[in-house]
Amino acid sequence: MAHTKIKSDPLVRVKIYTMGSSKWNYRVLAYEDHDDVFLQIHEVYYNEKGKADGYTKKGVCVCGENLQALTWTLDSMRKCLDKPILWAGDKFPAEYVK
Numbered sequence: 001m002a003h004t005k006i007k008s009d010p011l012v013r014v015k016i017y018t019m020g021s022s023k024w025n026y027r028v029l030a031y032e033d034h035d036d037v038f039l040q041i042h043e044v045y046y047n048e049k050g051k052a053d054g055y056t057k058k059g060v061c062v063c064g065e066n067l068q069a070l071t072w073t074l075d076s077m078r079k080c081l082d083k084p085i086l087w088a089g090d091k092f093p094a095e096y097v098k
Contacts, residue, residue: 026080029055029088030096037096039085041077044093052086052093 027044030037040059047053062077064070085096
């Protein structure tokens with residue numbers, strides 16, 4: 001089982017995970033900015049019961065050591081566009097509904 005550590009951040013509730021047996025995927029997260037909402041792709045981590053319980057503090061970028069890695073990343077990010085959008089911050093992991 002991966003070790004978790006809660007990072008204290010007044011704006012975002014984030015769990016930092018060691019890689020290993022933790023489950024994750026890319027998901028779109030919604031952020032409120034005054035009267036606007038903006039969307040960003042993050043890695044989202046899941047507990048043993050499959051419930052989202054953490055995400056990367058910053059959105060992710062497309063990078064890799066070769067074209068195959070870039071292709072895998074882009075394909076995985078594309079798949080997340082078909083999943084429900086989740087709220088970031090205090091509303092995480094509730095679904096964002098427009």
